[in-house]
Amino acid sequence: MPEGNSIHRFAREHSRDFGGRPVRVSSPQGRFAREARRLNGRIFQRAEARGKHLFHHWEGGLIVHVHLGMFGWFYRRGLTDGEPRPTVRMRLSTREVIWDLIGPPTSELVTPLEHERILARLGPDPLAPRPGAGRFARALATHRKTIGDALLDQRVAAGVGNIYRA
Template structure:
């Protein structure tokens, strides 16, 4: 599932390419046809994101809510528009560019009050300038839940997924099964600051770069088109720092990776 930096990167791209002008909106697949007809020809006022949720704000107080889920993706193209291929839920066409959305978990038109209701259920997003890390700390500092689960709870912290969860805990030597309330404020402040920096790098580069330059060597990444990670998807491989085999378990239905020596 795409992590928060992907949605913020999309929001910036859509803001640059479509905002401030009328947008043609269609649904070649047909599942979004009624909603698309309400939007077609309206001005896209702005695009932004909160965690893993993308918002397209149109004139007339209509907001498109997109959650990519596991399989959703946008495909971009330049005019002239290509013939629709596959199951395109939503097609947006601007003055010079277009984009096709396929396979999202959610693609719906909401009113601003419903957007506010969704955002009210989300924790602070490290990529938003209005984020308040105190809101997350107030929950973490009182919780017996493992920090590895709390970081993935979107009502505690929005936008963090499996990769950032595994890597930020490794970078700070924190075992994922430590209870949230066992962290001190200094540890939380360091985690938050690191997430802000790492996720901003992800927005700029379009990839999650989590390994310090001095450690970025040796065994290649888990996939050919991905930067190296410290522990994510490296179960049984040697830790890049201490050589201990990376451990793996399942926590609340998601794969969990850590180094038993570096994260005692």
């Protein structure tokens, strides 16, 4: 299962590879086809990580929300790797790079209001530039379970998973 550190790495890499550029977007699998048509050719502004949630911000106020769940992953492909596998939910590509999204339970276009609501239900992200340590301490102090269970509660600390609990 991807943890918050993987999501932050994807956000950095996607911002580096696509930021400020028009991006081709497709959905070989077809489950993201309508959204891909709306995004195709638009300028990718930036990627944002919050816990285990990844947001792609596009020109025109469009936002893609991705949660990789247990089995989802982004794969960076070479330009000569050929056609995408039929399991690719979303392919992002430029002349220089290709990224394929495979297996996420969540990949959706959200409004700015929906984006804010998703962020509001998450606790502070310990990997964020400003992690919100005070908010984390207050949430931890009022949690009624063990510290390990509290850390897995995404309302307490966004992005922590079993690998860090152990």
